[in-house]
Amino acid sequence: MKRDLPNDDELLSSQLVHIEPMPSPDEVREKLPLSDRALTTVLSGRHTLSNILDGHDQRLAVIVGPCSIHDPVAGLDYAKRLKALADELAGQLYLVMRVYFEKPRTSIGWKGLINDPYMDGSCKIAEGMERARRFLLDVNELGLPVANEALDPLSPPYLSELVSWTAIGARTTESQTHREMSSGLAMPVGFKNGTDGNIDTAVNAIIAAGRPQSFLGIDQSGRTAILRTPGNRYAHLVLRGGGGRPNYDSVSVALAEQALRKAGEEARIVVDCAHANSWKKQELQAAVLTDVIHQRQRGNRSINGVMIESFIEPGNQSIPADLSQLRYGCSVTDSCVGWADTESMLRKAYAALAE
Template sequence: MGYEFINKLPTPAEIKEQFPLPVECVAAKAQRDEEVKKAISGQSDKFLVIIGPCSADNEDSVLDYTSRLVKLQEDTKDKLILIPRIYTNKPRTTGDGYKGMLHQPDPEKRPSMADGLHAIRHLHMRVLMETGLSTADEMLYPDNVSYLDDIMSYIAVGARSVENQQHRLVSSGCHVPVGMKNPTSGDLSVMLNSVHAAQHGHEFIMRDWEVKTEGNPWTHTILRGAVSKHGQCLPNYHYEDLMLLHQLYMERNLVNPACIVDANHSNSNKQYKEQIRIVKEVLHSRRHSADLNSFIKGVMIESYIEEGNQKIGEHCYGKSITDPCLGWEDSERLIYEIAEGV
């Protein structure tokens, strides 16, 4: 076979033993899990705001950013649940470019998965320990979920992964809400099939074990826009798109109907400033329709300290090295406006 086996990586149990979560953090995370689940299930009318850098590329700046969310969470706690995006695995359309902290703890040095596993665990733990905010990350590699499952309160399955069998089956065993994005084609049935699969129990292979799951009732949808056969972005956050998805939900035997709207990616055509307008339109649609008010549970926003993005090696503190993000001032203002508009 054409593989060079470089390192035998530690198991999730070994990593957790090396970096155990403090007891007080276990309790804080459990409380946050329940709050997020209640928002998804409709037991709470709090609105989810999953917000943070496109990629968590630098521990210090990510901690700086997430520490700023603490005051905003306190100020809006009656209406919002803020979940920091700590995205340490990055899907790449062509396979080129920075693949996230898991691959490269230092974007300017060679890849090291062994170092990366330590780095992502350490970063997620620091966020929870220092801010009290449990985190969100993308399930890019299903086998890796167990390295962080005791820290995350939210998991996203990306547009390129949503049709994958293993992603769906592993999601069925997660104990926190998992959001299934629509595929890049925009086919809503693919996303809904993924939700159906994850909401039901399965038996399958995971990390050399035969495992059994009971299903994850908090699995839901994420609209992130689509791309046409001509390469044009097709947004799907408009009122008519939201109503269509709600209708399709009602035609299926799915529990806890719920949708999160991703304000960036193909919904904004990566025009990061448009996230502000898109979020406000989504809030307007919720106010206009009682069905959407109970169906749209939150938004995803890409945001960092400095707006825009930069190339690796430019060393601008708190600025994205992948997709462009909102800056802090716009983000802070938008969070307060969301709290007023829900």
Template sequence: MNNIISENKIISPINLKNKFSINNSIKNKIINSIKIISNIINGKDKRLLIICGPCSIHDFNSSIDYAKLLYNLSLELNDKLYIVMRAYIEKPRTSIGWKGIVNDPMIDNSCNIEKGLNISRELLIQLIDIGIPISTEILNLNIYKYFDDLFSWVSIGARTSESQIHREFSSSLSIPVGFKNNTNGDILSSINAIKTSLKPHTYLGINDFGNLCIIKTKGNKNNHIILRGSKNKPNYFPEDINNCINLINENNLNSKIIIDCSHDNSYKDYSKQLDVSKAVIDQINNNNNLIGLMIESYIYNGNQLINNKLKYGISITDGCIGWKETKFLLKYLYNNFNR
């Protein structure tokens, strides 16, 4: 019995990269942002790393508008905060649901992936051109290959941090990678992911031409942990962070920690991200192991159900704080960060 309905060839990564190429100015912006983030992770840059933006990208125009707002604010705060925009083009699902702009760009279950690849690459380049570095979560390794020259920071999510191929793949990356604790709150999964990513690996993967290849890696030295809470409770309290640091030390690692202010740390209530951030900033000031925060933010508060009359600037996945709240929060962090 064959459950495959169809197989359709699509554009190769190299052809999409040639279609939407990046100029030297954009390349230099990406190189510079990767260096800065790596320096923050390794303690050479004392600024606070902020990963901030929509839960997921679903609309071209509002994403551009948000990026302009975030970039302009980042210029004001740049001496103490280094801000990177969330540009999540895939959406992990606990069960079923919309899987992101790459997989279903029309948000109608037509799943025109080639169109999604085109729209996403064009959009991401425009975001970088505005001046803001971008980040994403790596889900489908084949999809990431179409955009691997654009991102300055990536995460491996709670559902994939225990995946062997994602750990091996991260060892091939030349950019910083954050590993989230799993949905049950197990930090050891992140520890083991980092230990794996640090080492060289050999695995099957695709190259820019779409060919299946044996890929040998050097290992990635710029890894860190993301604490995102668990199904049972948040894990941004001092005892949780101390436990994480102890595990890092017991495993002879030098990894740093970012706190995800959303997801289970906010009890899945987007408005509580402000409370989490305020609770964490004092810890950050007194703990060099804490290097940043993740915040889900968009133009307007909340989220909306998917229908044929989507409202501008509102998330269609997890709820986000609006721009007014985002601006207040980032300025609060700026004024209270004094490490």
């Protein structure tokens, strides 16, 4: 059947079904202001992590928490447990809670709390942004610093003042937009190696993010603006495996050190115990952590931190049509280590490092 060609008006408008105003960063921040307690936690977190990356603080940074936050109640339950453990292990480990609200999708799927807070495809992004900021405030007010992945370049003006460490994911490390954005973030930023295992893109990203940049973005009023940055001196490498093999072993770490130094960058590395380094099997994260601890015991100081995907219950679950059937404290994205194993892993790491 022959179809009529679209007219000029249809060509101009057919790709947008609806345009909905979004509150500006200033409006969201005014509604959910930064408290004195949260500010103290953020500044302390950034200062401590910078000192760890510089080698002034010899503790191992541990970025640990759920693959993604889908239930703020369960997330805060986890945060309270982690805060108690952080205080207990503070002599050797510096614990930072992984708080991820945005999930990159290879094709389709739930894109995280900000994009779809009700997990039903309604995509009430304004509400999701407020829920995300409220959660960051709650965790920081416990005295527990947080780590986040910067995925949408428009999100940092709403949230970044509450974040102590930021990751740029394997799919976005090559993005010029994310490199420019990272150059203006006020906290350490870790760039993951590519999904193929290649670290060159991450090394190039570290170089770019460390230099001043000028680019288009939004200001706190939500207006399009030209942003000029000083460069981020704490951009560093995150090894997450890829291309069918892990890269946390001592040989891979040594090669990463060489690549960074050849590029004129400091050898500062965080090892992701999940993703391709554990073949996305949560039970193997403990083995990766054990290997990293052994490298530290043998004198390696370029490994400044590790990442662990952990939640209250082990494993993961699909999102059911009836959300009341969701299991409490269980990931809806990648599989996580359960709380009991998290405590065991970190206490063993503490004891080994304290020897």
